[in-house]
Amino acid sequence: xxxxxxxxxxxxxxxxxxxxxxxxxxxxxxxxxxxxxxxxxxxxxxxxxxxxxxxxxxxxxxxxxxxxxxxxxxxxxxxxxxxxxxxxxxxxxxxxxxxxxxxxxxxxxxxxxxxxxxxxxxxxxxxxxxxxxxxxxxxxxxxxxxxxxxxxxxxxxxxxxxxxxxxxxxxxxxxxxxxxxxxxxxxxxxxx
Numbered sequence: 001x002x003x004x005x006x007x008x009x010x011x012x013x014x015x016x017x018x019x020x021x022x023x024x025x026x027x028x029x030x031x032x033x034x035x036x037x038x039x040x041x042x043x044x045x046x047x048x049x050x051x052x053x054x055x056x057x058x059x060x061x062x063x064x065x066x067x068x069x070x071x072x073x074x075x076x077x078x079x080x081x082x083x084x085x086x087x088x089x090x091x092x093x094x095x096x097x098x099x100x101x102x103x104x105x106x107x108x109x110x111x112x113x114x115x116x117x118x119x120x121x122x123x124x125x126x127x128x129x130x131x132x133x134x135x136x137x138x139x140x141x142x143x144x145x146x147x148x149x150x151x152x153x154x155x156x157x158x159x160x161x162x163x164x165x166x167x168x169x170x171x172x173x174x175x176x177x178x179x180x181x182x183x184x185x186x187x188x189x190x191x192x
Contacts, residue, residue, distance in 0.1 A: 016043035021051050022079035025061070031068045057086025078166075092168075093122040098132050099168030102160045107145055109155040132171065133158055138188035139177045141169060 024040035025032060037048045052069065055061045060073045060080055081089040097117035105112065110130035117124040136142045137158065146157040165181030172178055177186045 016041050017047065018051050018079040018081075021048055025055075025071055026074060028071070031064050031070050033068050054082040054084055054086060055080065057084065058082040059086065088121075090121050093119070094124045094128065095132065095168045095170070097122055098124060098129060100166075102136075102142075102158075103163055103166075107157050107159050109157055111155055130155070135171050135175075135177060135188075136169065139169075139186040141177075141186075 020041040021037055021043050024037050027040065028036060034045060034048050034052070037043065037052075038045060041048070052061065056063070056069075058073075058080060060071070060075065060082070061069045062072050064070045081092075083089055094117060097119060098113050101113050101116040102108065105116065108116075110133050111126055113129040113133065114124045114126045117129065133142060133156075137144065141160065141162040142158040143161045144156050145159050146154075148154060148156040164179050167180040169177045169179045169181075169186075175188065178184075179186065
């Protein structure tokens with residue numbers, strides 16, 4: 001058996017990660033320690049220490065005493081996505097923007113999704129939006145309202161029919177979708 005390389009945890013992992021640590025930090029009254037976070041989040045010590053370094057560098061928490069910390073910049077429900085230097089991580093922002101756009105629009109084409117999802121931090125191209133729409137359609141998240149007419153230059157019009165929550169379904173390399181809102185994995189052909 002080949003050992004797994006260090007790095008990001010798999011999308012379908014049930015191991016506690018940054019979101020669970022962040023939720024534990026926000027639930028603490030004033031001060032917290034690494035041990036407090038281990039008890040509340042069930043994440044391992046190294047994962048917690050690594051994330052705390054990112055939060056310190058980003059000015060989200062500050063050290064208190066010998067081994068404690070306090071939250072000084074509560075950024076809401078979602079765990080801040082910061083690198084080791086404390087800078088925002090932009091990888092995945094395009095997918096988050098596309099999912100948010102789909103949840104907000106009644107009906108849409110890939111062109112609409114690309115236009116509504118592009119920001120100064122994330123460029124979403126039409127081919128990227130078309131690919132994401134196609135995979136969501138094949139896994140039962142979207143319904144076609146109007147078929148594409150390539151000769152006329154018209155794209156398909158879709159409607160979101162499986163709105164599972166705020167976190168975007170992730171297309172995995174093995175051509176399936178992991179939905180972090182439900183923890184479910186969907187393969188092409190799944191019905192809602």
